[in-house]
Amino acid sequence: MDFKLSPVTMPTTVRPSTGVRPAASAGTEGVGGGFSxxxxxxxxxxxxxxxxxxxxxxxxxxxxxxxxxxxxxVAIQKAQIGFQASLHVRNRMVQAYTDIMNMQV
Structure with a gap:
């Protein structure tokens, strides 16, 4: 069995090196919204x-x-815990992105 992979490029609005935030697309704002x-x-x-x-x-x-x-x-501690949790999620997402980009195909 032969699998052919077509090259996939990221749109310029999503590339992290450009410093531009990704534009919201109509497909991501569905009924549940999903992960985003x-x-x-x-x-x-x-x-x-x-x-x-x-x-x-x-x-x-x-x-x-x-x-x-x-x-x-109590409000300050709640805000601090929430910020730390979101920071950990961001770090995990960056690590996952880095791992995926370092995979050999």
């Missing part, structure tokens, strides 16, 4: 947690009696 939708949702929630922690921190600094220090510290 889940990743976008997770990054959005991490960003929201960081914004909330920042807001609470400012309120504590302005000595707002309605905001407790404990609530602020």
């Amino acid at each position: 939708g889940a990743l976008k949702s997770a990054l959005g929630s991490v960003s929201a947690a960081q914004n909330e922690a920042s807001r609470l921190q400012k309120e504590v600094q302005m000595e707002n009696p309605k905001v407790s220090l404990e609530e602020t510290m």
Whole structure:
């Protein structure tokens, strides 16, 4: 059995060396969104947690009696854990990309 592989090139909007973010295509925004939708949702929630922690921190600094220090510290820790988790996911994705690019065909 002979398998023929056609050469595949990445579009210029996806190449990491160009520094350009990939354009959103109509095929990736389906019913469930798949992996990209889940990743976008997770990054959005991490960003929201960081914004909330920042807001609470400012309120504590302005000595707002309605905001407790404990609530602020918990929000900061949640934001930090979310950021670290997203950083680990990014590192794993970069490692997987590097492994795939180093495979010999």
